Amino acid sequence: MLRSTIRAQAAFFPKPATFGIGAEISRTMNIIPHRPLTKMLSCQTLGKLPTFGKWMVVALVFLSARSFAQPALTWDRTLGGNSWDELNGLLTLPDGIIAAGSSRSAPGDLSWNFLIIKLDFDGNVIWQRRYGGNEDDRLWAIIPTSDGGFLAGGYSFSGVSGNKTQPSRGDMDVWILKLDAQGQLQWDRAWGGLYRDELFAILEIPGGGYLLGCNSWSDAGPDKTEPSRGEQDFWLIRIDNQGNKLWDKTIGGTGYEQINDLAWAPDGNVYLSGGTVSDGGTGDLNAEPARGLMDFWLGKLDLNTRQLLWSHRFGGTGEDYPYALHPASNGLLYLGGRSGSPPSPPGPFNNGKDAPFFGGDSDYWLIELNHNGQKLRDWSYGGAGLDDLYAIQENPLGQFVIGGVSDSGISGNKTSGPRGGYDYWLVGLDDNGNPTWQQTVGGIANDALTKIAFRPDGSYVVGGHSASDIGFEKTENNLGVNDFWVLSFECDLVATIEQTGVAASCQPVPVVLNAEIPGCATCVYSWNTGSNEALIEVPGNVANTFTVAVRDEWGCSAFDTVAIEIAPPPDVQLGSSDTLIVQGTSLLIGTYNPDYQYFWNTGDTTATIQVSEPGIYSVTVTDTAGCTASAQIRVDVIFKSNVYVPNVFSPDFDGRNDYVSIFTDESVQRVVTFQIADRWGSLVFRRDDFFPAQESDGWDGSYRGHPVSPGVFVWLAEIEYLDGSRRIFEGSVTVVR
Incomplete structure (x- = not known):
């Protein structure tokens, strides 16, 4: 020691x-x-x-x-x-x-x-x-x-x-x-x-x-x-x-x-x-x-x-x-x-x-x-x-x-x-x-x-x-x-890349990347692209990563990286291309995305619409980058209500089968019109706006107060349902004596 x-x-x-x-x-x-x-x-x-x-x-x-x-x-x-x-x-x-x-x-x-x-x-x-x-x-x-x-x-x-x-x-x-x-x-x-x-x-x-x-x-x-x-x-x-x-x-x-x-x-x-x-x-x-x-x-x-x-x-x-x-x-x-x-x-x-x-x-x-x-x-x-x-x-x-x-x-x-x-x-x-x-x-x-x-x-x-x-x-x-x-x-040097423009696959519009540091007049910029400018333009339809190194006159350095991500085109989902709904019900079609704008062939501009009628419904969607996509759906209506018109009757006023009328279930609100014509198309009976299922509201087999000859006659009926929808039915009926 x-x-x-x-x-x-x-x-x-x-x-x-x-x-x-x-x-x-x-x-x-x-x-x-x-x-x-x-x-x-x-x-x-x-x-x-x-x-x-x-x-x-x-x-x-x-x-x-x-x-x-x-x-x-x-x-x-x-x-x-x-x-x-x-x-x-x-x-x-x-x-x-x-x-x-x-x-x-x-x-x-x-x-x-x-x-x-x-x-x-x-x-x-x-x-x-x-x-x-x-x-x-x-x-x-x-x-x-x-x-x-x-x-x-x-x-x-x-x-x-x-x-x-x-x-x-x-x-x-x-x-x-x-x-x-x-x-x-x-x-x-x-x-x-x-x-x-x-x-x-x-x-x-x-x-x-x-x-x-x-x-x-x-x-x-x-x-x-x-x-x-x-x-x-x-x-x-x-x-x-x-x-x-x-x-x-x-x-x-x-x-x-x-x-x-x-x-x-x-x-x-x-x-x-x-x-x-x-x-x-x-x-x-x-x-x-x-x-x-x-x-x-x-x-x-x-x-x-x-x-x-x-x-x-x-x-x-x-x-x-x-x-x-x-x-x-x-x-x-x-x-x-x-x-x-x-x-x-x-x-x-x-x-x-x-x-x-x-x-x-x-x-x-x-x-x-x-x-x-x-x-x-x-x-x-x-x-x-x-x-x-x-x-x-x-x-x-x-x-x-x-x-x-x-x-x-x-x-x-x-x-x-x-x-x-x-x-x-x-x-x-x-x-x-x-x-x-x-x-x-x-x-x-x-x-x-x-x-x-x-x-x-x-x-x-x-x-x-x-x-x-x-x-x-x-x-x-x-x-x-x-x-x-x-x-x-x-060092107190901080680099931040600001992006202007939206990257999108549907249009080759450049995206601007700006790394300029306010107040740093002597800053030197080096991008991984080889550029030495503070601001660069890059393709807006190609995914890539961009890095900048910024150095000032004292040797202080700052770095930032931004990833250009290409958003996929709008994704429109309306469900199965053919959809059946029950008559009297409705269907909500469409999905909500706050970044999309919508335009339907019905004239609607909402993300979803409610439909109850049969038909082809289509929508065009536009995203924030201006890219569009379309989709359509066919809606068919199944009518499950019972509509019955006898196909033969004997108008002899014996108290049985003396009238031909229209009968329905409770889904029908009224009969808009019920019309009967002979084989040559001459109208022999018509009754409008009546409630169904009343036999005496039908045809008694006469035309202008005289009984018609036995034979086959055709009929047409327009029915209005409880939801306001209407449907036309057709058929034939035989008069026997």
Whole structure:
């Protein structure tokens, strides 16, 4: 525990220390210069648009005046325990945020442990995991893996103990942990030589496995297959998906090298960056001479042959160290860190420093390079104190976001005043590297930004560590000596697709989709149709789904999707095509739909009609899109009433069958007319408007007072029923004497 006790007494941010053995010890004592507080991880962004005039942004609170959708600080969270907690990893996931680092705050344990915390997008803790053995174990890197989990790594002094299943190889070993999506440990692996070895960067390899970027003071053995080149070297380890080592490679000069980042090159090879103090032409380094006390170093490795394809160094006469490497969407590389050097001539390799030095301990230094590692431009930003750049990220618009730590007041080209001791310092740059805005963010004591991560909508999450209590932007008190401090800056851009016109299969009238955001004059629209207009016309008779992505000048993004659904033509159901009803009853035909208009051949415009007469009834229906459909039904009436007229009678007035009349049941209301004619059609009898079933109301067999001769006569009767309907009956009757 002696080592832990000494480290706890180290100052938060002392002045830069000289590299070498003493500096290595200082790094374990939380001294910030020359030891990356965090290694940068690739930001997962959603469908970058083409770069519109590059913006480079140093860190991240957008508090300058703007007209629309500027990301705003929505919350900050202080996370940790009663001792020292230091954030070195920050990831944004579809369902939350991962804040990871090292902690000495475990109850009853003064040694360092890995600490991984998952937050929701409101900053609430979902879960936290702590891993370590009985000695110091520190996390320097974490990446999301393709299986939905994570790979975390750093160094370990522990043997088999606690969560560590691997024995110690030497003094300090590389230690990695494979975690599932819930942060639960799946397996751990350790590698090392006899001295100090630690991991600083991780790349997942397409097709399986990982490349680990490490530093090593060790010669060959036990896991190291190549001897040391100098003091500390770059050490690359290739492993499979289960953590089995496939090969390792040592790269370095006769002096001191420290790796900081790994990144994919467009051709499938790997960029590696870090710092070097070795002489040029020694070990594996090319002939470019040392520039100063410490130089930026960038190399390119062929993964298949394991050969270093090229390497370049950049710097002035002082100490310069890169903390972040970013392959940008514009095809260029950006290497950023700290510089304590004044301008220096480029030399034959154009690897000098053109940017000014503003005094103090260090300035932000940002270098732009092509894919071959040749320097194109460089910029510096700082004041009279310490200004170290730690993270480079890129938002969905291709605008850079880089961030770091500063204790400078208003001086040099720093125009934003300090908060406490060390603060997050934020600077926005135009395409030519000119500052466009600056902002200092912090609490009342010391705060160091180490990581920046994007969400798909362009919102930002920043993380680092803090020794501050409540004050300025910090809303929660410090929990121990030093805590994780995570801040979220969220966009207010909202996209909504408004649809004008009705989609219909019956007519090819276009539908208008409008995603324009009022007041956002600089918004850029990208439809899945390829259109970049705010308003588009799409076919109204084809079902399809349309998505728009809207981005403003600050990189904020909003998305909306609309589905064009083609309504089926009107569905008209009148029942069976032939329908029988009983005479004297009625039938309701038609169905109600509030979106339809109706027109019947009866002249009705209601959804349903009541019918009681036989006939063909048809309706035409029109929906809201103007599509029509028709249907018809035939209605027949069944007459079930009894109508009876005798077919023979003997009008001899003997009291039997002396009349022929009409007889019915109770469904008949009256006889409208009853007429009888002879075989030549001459009318011999007629009686109108009488009640049926009265024999004496019929014909007595006479015509004009004289009995007719026997023979056959025809009759016709019109009957009116109780419901008002009428029917005509016909027949014949024979007169006998």
